[in-house]
Amino acid sequence: QVQLVESGGGLVQAGGSLRLSCAASGRTSSSYAMGWFRQGPGKEREFVATISRSGTGKYYRESVKGRFIISRDNAKNTVYLQMNSLKPEDTAVYYCAARSNYGMGYDHHDYNYWGQGTQVTVSS
Numbered sequence: 466q467v468q469l470v471e472s473g474g475g476l477v478q479a480g481g482s483l484r485l486s487c488a489a490s491g492r493t494s495s496s497y498a499m500g501w502f503r504q505g506p507g508k509e510r511e512f513v514a515t516i517s518r519s520g521t522g523k524y525y526r527e528s529v530k531g532r533f534i535i536s537r538d539n540a541k542n543t544v545y546l547q548m549n550s551l552k553p554e555d556t557a558v559y560y561c562a563a564r565s566n567y568g569m570g571y572d573h574h575d576y577n578y579w580g581q582g583t584q585v586t587v588s589s
Contacts, residue, residue: 466492466578467491467496467563468489468490468491468578469487469488469489469561469563469579470487470488470490470580470581471485471486471559471560471581471582472486472488472583473485473486473583474559474583474585475584475585475586476586476588477551477585477586477587477588478587478588479551479552479553479587479588479589480550480551481551481587482547482548482549482551483548483585484545484546484547484548485501485548485559485561485583485585486543486544486545487499487543487544487545487546487580488541488542489542489543489544490542493542495519495539495542496518497518497564498515498516498517498518498563498564498568498569498570499515499516499535499537499544499561499562499563499564500512500513500516500562500563500564500569500570500576501513501515501535501544501546501559501560501561501562502559502560502562502573503555503558503559503560503585504557504560504582505554505556505557505558506556508557510560511526512526512571512572513525513526513529513533513546513559514526514529514533514546515535515564515570515571516535516536516537516544516569517568517569520536520539522569523535524569524571529548529555532548532549533549534549535547546559551585551587552587553588554587555587556585557584557585558582558584558585560579560580560581561580562576562578562580563576563578563579564576564577565577565578
C-alpha cells in the first residue's frame with residue numbers, strides 16, 4: 466500500500482507556471498505507474514498525464530501536450546508535474562494517483578491509490 470500527498474498548488478496568472486509534487490510513502494513509488502488527474506468545478510475527474518514505473522514512458526492528454534511535463538525521482542519517492550503556459554481552463558483540483566497493475570493507466574478506474582488533491586487556480 467502507498468500513501469500519496471500532493472503539494473505545490475496555488476493561484477497563478479495565465480501564462481505562468483507551477484510545479485506540483487506528489488510524495489509517496491509506504492511501499493516504494495517505483496513499484497507503481499503514476500498519474501495526474503484533475504477535476505474542475507462542475508466537471509468530472511479527467512486524466513492529465515501518466516508515467517511508467519521507470520520513468521521512460523510518458524503520456525499526456527492532448528490539451529496539455531507541450532505545456533505540462535510529468536517526471537519522477539524514484540530515489541525520493543516523488544512524482545512531479547511541471548505546468549507551463551497555464552490557462553484559466555487548467556483551473557482544477559489536481560490529484561496524484563498510483564497504479565499497482567503493470568503498465569500506465571489512462572482512466573481513473575486504472576488507479577488504486579489517490580492523494581487528497583491540491584488546488585490550482587489560473588486567473589485570466
